[in-house]
Amino acid sequence: MNELDAVLREHWWSAVGAIARRSGDLEVAEDAVQEACAAAIAQWPRDGIPPSPRGWLITTAWHKAVDAMRRESVRAEREAAAARELAGLAGLAGPEGLAGMAGLAGMAWLAGSGSAADGHRYLTGDDELALIFACCHPALDPAARVALTLRSVCGLPVSEIAAAFVVAEPTMAQRLVRAKRKIRRAGIPLTVPGPDAMAGRLDAVLRVVYLVYTQGHRAASGAALIRTDLCDQAITLASQLVAILPAEPEAAGLLALLLLTDARAPARTGDDGTLVLLADQDRTRWKQDQIAAGEELVEAALRSGRPGPYQLQAAIAACHSTAPSADATDWLEIAALYRELVRYEPTPVVLANQAVAIAMAEGPRAGLAILDRLAGEGKLDRWPQLHIARAELLRQLGRGADAAAAYKLALAAGLPRAEEDFISSRLASATVD
């Protein structure tokens, strides 16, 4: 990315947020900022980058937005007139509202606002939050929230988002338009949620940022197992959120979790591109500066006394990342953190991890006790992960027949193909034990 692109990318979020809030229309805002960026690419190399690129972008985009809304307003008024005429013929009422929708009231904002010219105010406020909260609104399809955030907040080109989701570009473009139109037509507010709704809505935003990161891990369409651009994007987003919302420990927890996880990325794949398990990773390849930053962040967040799932996962990641070797891992601490995490996320993966941590800290018998209790409550039935964890511990205790039975339950619960093969081979060897 050259300097010009970097500057435009840096101010994209603020610019789209500012225009979207004033126009009430994300589609108009994004198109306007896109046009303003095109104008910048044409002018800036000749005239130099303006002293306030952000102010320049917002002002230019606003003029484009006003033009677009005026065109839309004229068109809508013509359509409304035609509809009224038609309705008159049919003796019905005609559709209106569309005419007033594009409303030019926002124009007054430009005249009276100094903020458009103030390039120093970067990411301090409501425009940026309003935009990301709208893009991550629970009324939108979850996958669309991630894509829309990458587009409207991060300014990623549609082609790159389509590649990340492994869909055709027109399909992704259509999905994005549908989401933007739902925001306008359904009246999803382009405002910062009030204090009563903040916690729940922030969860939805953090979840999207987390999914942007995991999408980077999952989108292994090429040779690389990790798409670092998406991972970097998620870390940037998380740090911007921490900057805007310094009093939200879960935002800091998420940033810490991403930094700590990402610090291990260089050791996650072997020279041949295959996955290397945590215990077998070359720890000298971990990014120590990121580990230090992540550890500091999560410790500060936990001191606020308002723990949450991201802070706890970050604390667990910190235990792994700061251990000098796999054998020297503080499993007691990890088991304690999982015990807390289960209270927020009693999912099969978390429960299985908790049992494994307890087994590492106190021996397989202690871990097995937890899983046996869950099995007794009938909670294991649908969850292959827990059957697998139970089978592994039974094996370690030399109970081959019981382990085989647990592997069979895991297979019966249904597994993805690759895992099914792996478990089938474990089952075969457990039967031999």
Added chain:
Amino acid sequence: MKYLFLLYGADGPLPEPGTSEYAAMVKEWGAATGAMADAGVLVDCAPLQPPSTSTTLRFRDGEVLLTDGPAAEIKEHFGGFTLVECGDLDEALKWAATLPVAASGSIEIRPVVQVARG
């Protein structure tokens, strides 16, 4: 902005008038819609006759096609509506969640296109 709540209830008969279940149902709904009315967001609301009385209409190739019954055969049926006037979707969602059917069935929230007498 007007939002129409399409109320989907679990299939099955409603309690008989005169029973305590019926009285409880009326009280519960009265409380929820009463609060909407007090807040000034309620425009209109009504239950519907059961799905067996429903007719679905489609106009295809110049012909009116009628089907007996609701548009889709699902476990829940469209059993009533509530029309509210709210500032935005968040406010509408807040009110929808207070209706008893949110717990037993589901509610589809649809923004209404504004129609004015021209």
